[in-house]
Amino acid sequence: xxxxxxxxxxxxxxxxxxxxxxETAQALFQQRGYDGVGVAExxxxxxxxxxxFYNAFGSKAALFAKVLDRYTSGFGRxxxxxxxxxxxxxxxxxxxxQGAARLYAEQDGISxxxxxxxxxxxxxxxxxxxxxxxxxxxxxxxxxxIAREIPDRADALxxxxxxxxxxxxxxxxxxxxxxxxxxxxxxxxAGFRAIVARD
Numbered sequence: 001x002x003x004x005x006x007x008x009x010x011x012x013x014x015x016x017x018x019x020x021x022x023e024t025a026q027a028l029f030q031q032r033g034y035d036g037v038g039v040a041e042x043x044x045x046x047x048x049x050x051x052x053f054y055n056a057f058g059s060k061a062a063l064f065a066k067v068l069d070r071y072t073s074g075f076g077r078x079x080x081x082x083x084x085x086x087x088x089x090x091x092x093x094x095x096x097x098q099g100a101a102r103l104y105a106e107q108d109g110i111s112x113x114x115x116x117x118x119x120x121x122x123x124x125x126x127x128x129x130x131x132x133x134x135x136x137x138x139x140x141x142x143x144x145x146i147a148r149e150i151p152d153r154a155d156a157l158x159x160x161x162x163x164x165x166x167x168x169x170x171x172x173x174x175x176x177x178x179x180x181x182x183x184x185x186x187x188x189x190a191g192f193r194a195i196v197a198r199d
Contacts, residue, residue: 018056021046026067030110034064034119034127061126064118068130071114078103079138083145090196092145093161094189100168101185105178112169135162150196157195164188 024045028037039060043053057063082095105111115134119127139158147154169179176184 016046016048016056021056022063022066022070025063026071026114027069027110029064029118030112030114033117034060034122034124046186047169056178061124061130064127065130068118072134075103076115076134076138080141081142087148089149090189090193093142093192094185095183096142096161097164097168097189098182100165100180101178104169104172105176105181106172111175112173113165116166116169117173138162157192160192 023035025037028042028045031074039050039053042060043050044062046053053063057066074143078099079096083101085092085095100113115131115138119131133147139162142161143154143158146157150157164184168176168184171184172181
């Protein structure tokens, strides 16, 4: 048996499923935030010891990176999908906002957006940099769609939408209902359309 196989057999329980572990970690990070969950707690939730955790993932930040990748390739797809639908830029932004209202509302004890709020207030610069990068990419996607029709104001309008999404995520984490978020989304979408309509 190779040295690598010896370490793996000693470091992880038989039947350890990395994909399931990332799913479990995602729920913890969404519920408590990056700083609110320690390695020991994650290990207990996954059924592994801290040494096994480090053997499997390398570090808490490395696990968080995997969680963000999973989150953005699944849950986070609603933004680009909404932007590619029919209609003008205002219609696309309305779909984004309504999608956020639907998805940010509490479901099974989880609310808000992991990218927006997962590392909010974190003391870990690596975790903050990860979420900042994803937010920057999301803003760029929004700006690119808006720029097809309003190139001179695309960046400013994308910033407005990102600010609205941040507010919706925070409101959801504070207990706002789906109906309340949807009502805000309606008003924000109307405001966006009014701004776009200005000469």
